[in-house]
Amino acid sequence: MAIEIAALRRRILISFVILSASAIAGCQRGDLDLTDRTEEEPPPLAANVDAANPLVAPQLVSGWWSVEQNSWRWTARKFAVILRTPIGGTTEGARLLFNFTLPDVVFTHFTQVTLSASIHGSPLAPETYRRPGTAMYMREIPADFLSVRSVRIDFELDKAMPPSQADQRELGLIARNVSLEIR
Amino acid sequence: MSSLATAQHPGRSDAQRSLLYAAAYWLAPPLLCLAIYGRGLLAWFQADDFAWLALRMQVHDWRTLIHALFVPMAQGTIRPFSERGFFLVFESLFGVHALPFRTCVFLTQFANLAILAAIARRLTGSRAAGLWAAILWLIHSSLALPMVWSSAYNQVLCGFFLLSAFWFLLRYVETGRRTDCVGQWVMFVLGFGALEINLVYPALAALYTYLCARKYFRTTWPLFVPSVAFLVLDRLAVSSKHGGLYALHWTSAMARTFMIYCHHAFAPTEVAIWLKGGPDLVLAIALGGALIGFAAVRMLRGDRLPMFCLGWFVILLAPVLPLRDHVSLYYLSLPAIGLAILGGYALVSAWRGASAWKTAAIVLVTAYMAVMVPVDWIDVEWWGQRSWAVERMVLGTVRARQLHPKEAILLDDVDSTMFWSGVFHEPFTVFGVSNVYLTPKSEEHIEGRPELGRVSDFVLPTGPMIHGLNHDQIVVYRLGPGRPKAITALFEDTIAQKLSPDPPRRVDVGNPLMAYLLGPEWYALESGSRWMSRRATLRIGAPLSPSEKLYVSGFCSEAQLREGPFPVRIALNGTPLQEFTMHCVANQFHAILALPSNLDQSKWLDLTIESWRTFKGAQDGRELGLSFGTFEIRE
Numbered sequence: 001m002a003i004e005i006a007a008l009r010r011r012i013l014i015s016f017v018i019l020s021a022s023a024i025a026g027c028q029r030g031d032l033d034l035t036d037r038t039e040e041e042p043p044p045l046a047a048n049v050d051a052a053n054p055l056v057a058p059q060l061v062s063g064w065w066s067v068e069q070n071s072w073r074w075t076a077r078k079f080a081v082i083l084r085t086p087i088g089g090t091t092e093g094a095r096l097l098f099n100f101t102l103p104d105v106v107f108t109h110f111t112q113v114t115l116s117a118s119i120h121g122s123p124l125a126p127e128t129y130r131r132p133g134t135a136m137y138m139r140e141i142p143a144d145f146l147s148v149r150s151v152r153i154d155f156e157l158d159k160a161m162p163p164s165q166a167d168q169r170e171l172g173l174i175a176r177n178v179s180l181e182i183r
Numbered sequence: 184m185s186s187l188a189t190a191q192h193p194g195r196s197d198a199q200r201s202l203l204y205a206a207a208y209w210l211a212p213p214l215l216c217l218a219i220y221g222r223g224l225l226a227w228f229q230a231d232d233f234a235w236l237a238l239r240m241q242v243h244d245w246r247t248l249i250h251a252l253f254v255p256m257a258q259g260t261i262r263p264f265s266e267r268g269f270f271l272v273f274e275s276l277f278g279v280h281a282l283p284f285r286t287c288v289f290l291t292q293f294a295n296l297a298i299l300a301a302i303a304r305r306l307t308g309s310r311a312a313g314l315w316a317a318i319l320w321l322i323h324s325s326l327a328l329p330m331v332w333s334s335a336y337n338q339v340l341c342g343f344f345l346l347s348a349f350w351f352l353l354r355y356v357e358t359g360r361r362t363d364c365v366g367q368w369v370m371f372v373l374g375f376g377a378l379e380i381n382l383v384y385p386a387l388a389a390l391y392t393y394l395c396a397r398k399y400f401r402t403t404w405p406l407f408v409p410s411v412a413f414l415v416l417d418r419l420a421v422s423s424k425h426g427g428l429y430a431l432h433w434t435s436a437m438a439r440t441f442m443i444y445c446h447h448a449f450a451p452t453e454v455a456i457w458l459k460g461g462p463d464l465v466l467a468i469a470l471g472g473a474l475i476g477f478a479a480v481r482m483l484r485g486d487r488l489p490m491f492c493l494g495w496f497v498i499l500l501a502p503v504l505p506l507r508d509h510v511s512l513y514y515l516s517l518p519a520i521g522l523a524i525l526g527g528y529a530l531v532s533a534w535r536g537a538s539a540w541k542t543a544a545i546v547l548v549t550a551y552m553a554v555m556v557p558v559d560w561i562d563v564e565w566w567g568q569r570s571w572a573v574e575r576m577v578l579g580t581v582r583a584r585q586l587h588p589k590e591a592i593l594l595d596d597v598d599s600t601m602f603w604s605g606v607f608h609e610p611f612t613v614f615g616v617s618n619v620y621l622t623p624k625s626e627e628h629i630e631g632r633p634e635l636g637r638v639s640d641f642v643l644p645t646g647p648m649i650h651g652l653n654h655d656q657i658v659v660y661r662l663g664p665g666r667p668k669a670i671t672a673l674f675e676d677t678i679a680q681k682l683s684p685d686p687p688r689r690v691d692v693g694n695p696l697m698a699y700l701l702g703p704e705w706y707a708l709e710s711g712s713r714w715m716s717r718r719a720t721l722r723i724g725a726p727l728s729p730s731e732k733l734y735v736s737g738f739c740s741e742a743q744l745r746e747g748p749f750p751v752r753i754a755l756n757g758t759p760l761q762e763f764t765m766h767c768v769a770n771q772f773h774a775i776l777a778l779p780s781n782l783d784q785s786k787w788l789d790l791t792i793e794s795w796r797t798f799k800g801a802q803d804g805r806e807l808g809l810s811f812g813t814f815e816i817r818e
Contacts, residue, residue: 017290032279037575037582037666044672046655056655086653087679149676182653182684 045084045150048179059083061152065169072101075172077160082152088182089146095181096124096153098137101174106161107132113173114158119145141180151180208310212296212317216289216330219322219559223331224289226567227281227574230603231334233610235270236279240612242271255420264376265337279613281570284333291339292330296321298346303524305353306488309531316527319548322555323523324451325515327562331570337378338516344374345384345499345517352388352403356396364402371406375413380517382410383498390494394487427634432507440504444515445471448496448522449551453512454558466550473547474522477529488528495521526551573605577614579660579667584616587658591618591651591696593643595661595670595678599630606641618695622659622674623648623682644687646724647696652679656696686787688724689815706805712738716806718793725788726778726816733760735774737811739767742798749796751809755779755788765794765809778816790814 049056051064051073063079086094102113115137116126124139137155145151160172217224228236234256242248251271252263260266269287277283296317304313320326329335351367354360367388374381385406392400447453449470450463458466478489499518503509526548533544576594583592597606602621611619620643629638643651651657652675659674660667690697693711702720705713733753743749748764753776763774782788794808 032578032581034578034582034585037579038586038660039666039668040586041669041672044675047653048655084675087649087675087682088653088684090680179654182649 045082047084047086047181048177049081049083050177051175063155063172064175065171072174072176074169075100075155075175076170077157077172078154079172079175080152080154081178082150083178083180084150085146085148086180086182089141089143089180091143092182093143094141094146095183096137096139096141097177097179097181098155098175099134099177100137101134101176102129102132103174104132106171106173109161110159115173116156116158118154118156119151140183146180153178208300208314209297211314212300212321213293215318216292216296216321219556220289220327220330220563222567223327223563224285225282226285226331226333226563227570228279228284228333228577228610229566229570229573229605230332230608232270232332233608233613235266235334236274236613237609238267239271239274255417260379261417261420262337262376262378264373265340265378266334268376269336269340270333281333284336288330288333288336288339291336291343292326295339295342295346298343298350299520299523302346302350302353303527305350305357306491306524307528307531309528311534312524312527312531314527315530316524319526319551320520320523322552322559323448323515323519324454324555324558324562325447325512325519327454327559328511328513328566329516331563331566335513338513341374341378341381342517342520344370344377344381345387346520348374348384349387349391352391352399355402356392356399368406372409375409379413379417380499380502382413383502385410386498387495390498391491394491394494428509429506430508431505433505434507436507437504440507440510441500443510444500444504444518447510447512448515448519450554451512451558454562455554458554466554470547470551473543474525474529477532478525481532489525492521492525492528495524569600569604572601573610575666576601576605576662577610579662580611580619581614581616583658583660583667583669584611584614590656590658591620591643592616593620593622593648593657593659593674594667595622595625595659595674597621597625597629597662599628601662602629602638602641603632603635607636622678639689643696644689644724645682646684646686647694647700649679649682649684650699651696686722686724688726688817689813690721690723691813692721692811693813706807709810712810712812714800714805714807714810715792715794717797717808718791719808720789720791721814722787723790723814723816725782725784725786728818729778729780731778731816731818733776733778734813734815734817735776735811736813737772737809738770739765739772739810740770741767743767743796746796749794751795752793754791754793756782756785757789757791758782771812 043055043058045059046056049059051060052067052071054067059082060073061080061082063076065074065076067073096117096119098115098117106113112128112130114126114128117124117137117139119141122145124141127137129135157172160170163170238251242251248271252267253261255261269284273284273287299320300313300317302313303316304310307313326338329338348367348370351363351370355363355367371381371384374384385403388403388406389400392398392403446463446467449467450458452459452463455463475493478493481489496518499521500515503514506514530544530548533540576597580592580594594606602625606619606621611617621638621641623642623645625642626638631638643657648657652659652671657671658669659671661670661674686700687697690700692701692705692713693708695708698708700722701713704719705715705721707713733755735753744765744767748766750762750764751774752762753760755778758779758781760776760779763776765772792809792811797806797808799805800807
């Protein structure tokens, strides 16, 4: 009888061990499956748009060619972008900053290039560029223009390289980054 | 057929019945344990668990493994088996799946219940008393926390070693075999790896042998040697200047603490708040009085076992009595074993007595169960729900990092429970996720616990937050009853619009979101800090009152101070502050500087730092002056 009870104890012990082993067998090391661990929102509009960033590409609404070398895009003569109004911009106003490059090839066609912009149809002062290289277009935007969640900014060059046999695209400038920043 | 078989083999029928009883006897406590604490098997990690889970990241070789296992940590504890080794091994085998951890806790507790039943049976000579002792201990509400929180495994594992050592002692007393004595020693010594309370085992062994097996009393004396040695080493390793909750108060307050524990042992009003204001006292007096009365009667008849059971309670409780400000129900889990053995003994004795005693026993045990079992369920459910909320938050944040590898993550609507059981313990680092903050003003709706830490250290100030949102460096997630919800756009359009973009009054130069406040002289970020060369500048929020001071902290090396301490100058808006000398303690330096009273009434200050000594970086030849962590203006 004592032997049988000892055997019973062993069986109980073994049962617990087997049950436990099977319970934890599904818990192998490895990457956790975290799909559906968050509830995501549609990508929010950005106030700062890198021309090469695919996540903000929907904000480049017209006049933008494909990303090149993972860092920039050619634009057409006219192009437009939608930017989110920066936090604080509705009261303090903001600064429009557009970083771009005018390559040598542009100045083989033209002696100077003028860039103008408008925000919701209201024109901003144009600026003329006479040398190749990196450049910036910067304008102060009054708070009145920024009372809405996002703004459309239309850029326009006075001239652009027309389509050619070598490149079927109309080429304006090489855009890198455009943003609205609080002052 | 079966009746015939039974008629032909009456002995076999008895054997089957005995086996059935034996199966019920050994299976009943574990099954009851699963019925009461089963939800605890599914609990996730919380609070201190994350410190132990993060330990694995510190282990790279044998030296770091030894360090991780044995160097005293929180309150000077070591506990290599029940905490560090437990988490290191299970995390190495199973990752951050909680089920294997919980399974181990439950299996250990099943073993405890079996050993306790065996001990009580040997002590009382009654199988029923053994079973009841296991059941009465099992349902005691002090066990709820260890059965749902992996960091409290130390109680369960220490119980295993204590019970095993004592079981071997009983066998040794019974057989006189040296192997049983060795078994006792092995389990006793191993117990030091589970919990410091193990050191009272020699007192238990001595008390038992003195009362019930005097012949073996002297054999217990050597057991005190490891305990004294452990106590000396432990005290040497731990700073005696422990403050806060874990401060030891060797005063008359210990008597008060003892009475509180006696009360909680029978009326756990921490959870059973419905008992407060009278019923708790009635219950405590009835149950406690019944046990003491039974013990007194037995002792008058020359039975010393009840005195040992009460002694078990007192001896196991003694080490926590100086913790005047940290009375916790789960500290009763090991002392309650003594009461459970006494209870089982009393129940069976009453059952053999007159019907009045039977009735009294039924009433008392029913009252005990009616209080303890609901408290267990409530406690396990509360802790379980808390762990699952932490799981949703932590794994949701890890998922957010997968989706947004470059952005900082801001958590909104973090409440007190979620903060102190989750965020405060930096659970995200276990998953390699950094740059997680709380939204500004979170500290306003999180209960402060200054003895533990500052909520504000986890909050991203409004200035860097607005800058980060405007530069798409931040995503915001709101916590709630379900999954964390991305609310970046909503947050930008609503809450963020009302916040100030002014620079913060605490600038962490190691935080990439505050890089816009730094001048061009600073070098790139390196592991949460930045080097400057001889001179650097930064912008910081202005003081709110003239009495505030500038607190500066940074990192230093022996190489910098080889030629002795050197002066550092800081100026605010061009006004120099008192020069301070760089002293390096444990690779860090700190300075507190008074602010000038004639500062401009601007919203921010431009701060200039100058180091009087620089050296060339060994690898890149950069001119290195100082490596800073934080600048803060506060009282």
